[in-house]
Amino acid sequence: MKHIDEYRDKGLIMKLMDLIKRSADRNYTFMEVCGGHTTAIHRFGIAALLPENIKLISGPGCPVCVTENSFIDKAIAYSKMNGVIITTFGDLIRVPGSGSSLEKEKAQGGDIRIVFSGLEALDIAKGNSDKKVIFLGIGFETTAPGTAVTIKEADMAGVRNFYLLSAHKVMPPAMEVIIKEGVALNGFICPGHVAAITGSSAFSFISGKYYIGCVITGFEPVDMLQAIFMLVNQVNSSSPETEIQYTRAVTKEGNIIAQRHMKDIFMLRDDHWRGFGTIASSGLRLRKEYEQFDVEKVIPVNVKNHEENVLCICSDILRGLKTPLDCSLFTRTCVPENPVGACMVSNEGACNTFYKYRLNE
């Protein structure tokens, strides 16, 4: 991987900053939808460089943060069954469910393994034919195609002990909910990697129908500042549209092959989002033809819904209504090693990011 330094070039950054400062003649609020962008903003100290009249707020684009507790509770329930191996991305392991976390269950003997991909989980299934291997599928359009390919591979190889517990979601419906809730926004810094799959066209209804500008953005400092400059210009000229800043990865149509894999394997369902409630057609479940891999169909479990900590404001943070600094638990009882809400758990969560990089915020 090369050319990282070019996108972090201080001279170029200063030029962009100068352009932004000269163009920004009013107040602007932009939402960075993706957790990767939230991380970049704080990791590189971008927020501290921006003029005061440009405010960035974090959106719902951290998959761990918007996953409901009941998903973790289900995964834990499965982990307690005999002969089950749970495979998961590392981020999920510390997320608190109602009473425990996968990490705690692992410490007490649950066979819970961290993997870097669905295919790695499938390999574990192939090597443990006497066990049931459940992969916790989580993420937006960026990770869903990988899961889809894994299911296809499992099907072709005739693997019968591999299952998916899906928390996969799609991004645009959540953005629409935020708009409908009336969060005051002048533009979206749209997720570059989601759009690499979906194409920019998946976001164009936002500028078309709601007159809010969208810029599909990469994850380096230069990308983000260029996108902010583009959004400022859209606001100034009252011409909201869906533009691509991240042209080196994103096209209007997106990755057709990945889209096809997703369509082959998944269908949309109404899904629960932490902080949002149920959003229509926002989640991905396996199609009927692949139901033998759907652990919820093959081995149904029931978990109770439970009340979350009433003081936790993750739900408002995820909808861009509040920031971590508005939370009475933040840094007091809610810290990365003892998280109360999901935004503190995930590396890309707004609270975790604010905590890690807190300074001049």
Add this chain to the structure above:
Amino acid sequence: MKEHATHFINTGLMNEYVSLNHGSGGSLTNKLIRNVFVKRFGLAEPLTDSAVLKEAGIMLAFTTDSYVVDPIFFPGGDIGKLAVCGTVNDLAVSGAMPRYISSSFIIEEGFSFHDLILIADSMSLEAKKAGVKIVTGDTKVVEKGKCDKIFITTSGIGILSPGLEHISTGKNVKPGDKLIINGPVGNHAIAVLGARKKLTFNSPVTSDCASLNHLISKVLDECDEIHFMRDLTRGGLAIVLNELTHLILSGIVINESSVPVEEPVKGLCEILGFDPLYLANEGKVLFVAGDDEYKKVLSVLHSHPLGKYSEVIGEVVENDRNLVILNTAIGGRRILDMPSGMQLPRIC
């Protein structure tokens, strides 16, 4: 028994369990050590890599470390080499001359003699290179599945020359002192991860696993103003800097663009979401040098093969007490915090 139970309740640990994060070297490890071990063993603060002991007019440094790396062979080293280097380095950074090492093995039933001999040869070679003698040890074999292949514990004794006692506690560190590291960070963690996950890189990433005692003694021989040293292992540069701010009660400012990171490590970190400043190393040491002498320290380091790529990465400041501030490569500022959990388990 009753008294023990009370202690558990007082530390709030009665209903808790040890998780992998307690072994990350970060703040949870710190809590475990302080809440469980320090008061029960009567350990003296500050906690350093080696204990400095005075017996019959001689100052000894004494240290111990366990090695559980997975996989046991990785590009640039193996668990045996690591077990020697790690203990040699813990002694060397306290200013001591490493002399004697013990070596205990816990071996899983069914482990191949071929691999055991490779590991023993590697330890013997590394001990010769470092100039230490392996003088005692222990061997236990456990049933299959009760440990993962082989775990090694090494302890070491070194001799500390008078006038160097301050190094491990950092008590002479003062604002204006410069921070120097002896080369690029993150290679060990990425090499181990690559070997474990069979990741293929454009160019090979090799562990930096090396005994640093010759490099360090060259610096100590030629320079007078070394105020602190610590090897960068689990938790990487970030953890050492945070521990240092708590020892010295001042702040530290680091310039991100001055911290050397090799291109493939940088690339892999971007893909996997790691920060190289938090990644484990096994052949890197942080020096804190007096402002008057840091250029000399740097040139001595540059003259040694293990210090060729040394860089000044920041300095000690009067403000921002107990904080590590990072000037980001693009001109922003942020905190470089103590890692709370693990980036990667069983890296050393």
